[in-house]
Amino acid sequence: MHTRAFRDKRGRGLRGPLLPEGVPRRRTRAQAFDRAVLEAYAPIYHMFPEQLAALDIAVDTVPRxxxxxxxxxxxDEIFADGPVPLGRIIPAGIDRHNRPTRARLVVFRMPVEERAANSAQRAELLHVVMTSLVATHLNLDPRDIDPDFQW
Structure with a gap:
């Protein structure tokens, strides 16, 4: 017996995935955000590779x-839009098993996504967040990293 794969009773609609696995356009929103964070961080990292070599980058869904x-x-280690944190620097320290941890820059995905209407605004906001957090981490003024920095 042959089974038909219909979406509705008239046989119309998608019968499979629109894009196959592995195609760049098939990224989830979280994967696209992770990529945007790395793209915003890359130019800053290339300006200070030695100083930022021990800094980890992380994305968290919401501030915890x-x-x-x-x-x-x-x-200072929290970058916020009013009362809502957009990113944070977690300093190096010792974990609960007495192992050393590296400093970590954390960007919060949902607050950033809520403030950006499109990918260009998201990229601009991520650049501001990254510039501010890296400047705090390196004890610099954000205008030392980006002379046009405004917030």
Whole structure:
């Protein structure tokens, strides 16, 4: 017996995936965001390769920080749009198993995505977030990294 793969009762609609696996256009939104983060970070890394060699880059979906509601000024290691963190520097330290950890730059995907209407705005916002966080990590002014920096 032959089975037909129909989407609706009239036999119309997609009968399989629109794009095959492995095609660049088939990236998920999270994968596309990860790629955009790396593209925003690459020019900054090439300016300071020795200083940033020990810095890890990470993407988290949402901020997982305990911030008090009465906080009007956030610490320097947190880059935020008002009360909403967009990125954070986690300094090097010791984990719970007494192993050393590397410093980590974390970008929060959902807050950044909510503030960008398209990929060009997302790239611009990621550039601002990365520039600010790397400047904080290196103890520089953001205009030392990008002379046109404005926030």
């Amino acid at each position: 920080m305990r911030l008090r509601a009465d906080m009007t000024v956030l610490p």
